Amino acid sequence: MKERFKNIPLVKNETKKRFEMEVDGYFAFINYGEIGNQIALVHTEAAPELSxxxxxxxxxEKTLHWLGQNNKTLLPFCPYVFAYIKKNPQWKRIVDKRFNAYDKL
Structure with missing residues (x-):
């Protein structure tokens, strides 16, 4: 993670059902669904100004840390999150082993 983002807090916005981070007035976020101990990450987006x-x-990265710290099991439906985990396999440990594409990570 780039240094400029390290001290920006991650917010679990339960109203909008997204993990979000505000940078210079713009948002980067991941939409999620939650059932019990499982969290499905379904879409990652950043404002065009943050492109x-x-x-x-x-x-x-901040969301994966949050999931790990809160003992949540991940379902990485978002292609961006899936690709991130594939590049950073240490995060596979929080993915639910029953996830359909688990063996592709």
């Missing part, structure tokens, strides 16, 4: 800054990657 190319690494904000999307930072919100993914």
């Amino acid at each position: 190319g800054t690494g904000a999307a990657s930072a919100v993914v």
Whole structure:
């Protein structure tokens, strides 16, 4: 994660059902669904003003840390999150082993 994002807090916005991070007045976020101990990450997005800054990657990393710290099991339906985990296999440990594409991570 780029240094500029390290001290920006991650917010679990339960009203909007997204993990979000505000950068210079713009948001990078991941939509989620939650059932019990499982959280499905379904879509990652960053405002166009944040394009190319690494904000999307930072919100993914912060969200994965949050999931790990809160003993949640991940279902990475979002292609961006899936690709991030594939590049950073240490995060596979929080993915539910029953996830359909688990063996592709």
